[in-house]
Amino acid sequence: MCDSDYGICPYNKSHRIVLFRMPGHIIKCMRKYKGPPLIICKYNATHRMPAEQMEQHLEECADYQKFNAYENLQKALEARKSPQRA
Structure with missing residues (x-):
């Protein structure tokens, strides 16, 4: 490995x-x-750190970046759909 x-x-x-x-x-x-208590990352439960480091962690977290990329893709695809006709 x-x-x-x-x-x-x-x-x-x-x-x-x-x-x-x-x-x-x-x-x-x-x-x-x-x-000291460790806070759990919302995007990967195996990521744990002190509360004061969470904001910096989210800037570097690959899982957070993947989530944002997916959310942005979904918004772009939704905007491209043609209106439904009744």
Whole structure:
């Protein structure tokens, strides 16, 4: 596996996890976590960070960018549809 197949646990930076196992791992680590509360990204639940870093995260979040691209595409397609005739 290459490095892009791995992620870093938001609760313990020394944990390097295969991405498809990250959701289960996060649940286990979250139970043991004693640090400041982490906020969950609205676009990818495996992205967690302190509240003050969320705005910066959204600027860089690939899932947020994909969501916006999809929303913009849907709006463009809707605008191109011809009016329905009765």
